[in-house]
Amino acid sequence: MYYIENVDRKLFIYTIKDVYRLEASMQEIEKMTADTDLVRISRTCIINTDHLKEIKQVKNSRLEAVLDNGEMLIVSRKYLQDIKKVFRRDLS
């Protein structure tokens, strides 16, 4: 799974081949995925860090997460600490 996105209050899971509709809220998914490699990167998106290729800062402004399938997703600065936590946990 690459990421979960909230589009008009509907959640979608994006996998390698397909897109699935999910009957849940972002908060519920966030609770379910606590202490996993899934992490929230913006108000509308939760990514699987296993597929994260890099975080880019575009011209000292907007932040983007580049996935290993080439997709780019906007990252809110507020959630950078949460992404760091996932990698810190993997270290320990």
Add this chain to the structure above:
Amino acid sequence: MKKILKDACILAALMILSVFAISIIWSGITDETVLVLRLFVLALIISSANHIMDEYISLPIIMIYTVKYFTITGIVMLFGFISGWFYPSNFWMAFIYVGAVLVLAYPIDSFRIKKDIEFINKQIAERDAREAASPDINEKDARP
């Protein structure tokens, strides 16, 4: 160092609140206690506004700071007028107070973001290197 400073600020805030709470019990509400309580209320309002802006606004960092500058200045002005801190002739001082804080916060925030990105990208690179070094276990294919 950052954590020590953060903890020191929280401790200072708690000490101020405790001292003034005891002061209210002993000598009632004075001008000083009103000022401190108002500052805490203002800090709460600004923190809430900051949280909402971070959550709902996705803009380049300069734009976000511009939006925050005018929003927080507006809040300080409104709160200042209600509290009687500003006179009609010196309300523009709010722009200077808020500007001074944001001028300090902007480079610190930019530096922190840069360091966070470097840390994350370094961890990703190390993870990828580990995976490349053990080709028998193709972890990516086994991932959910």
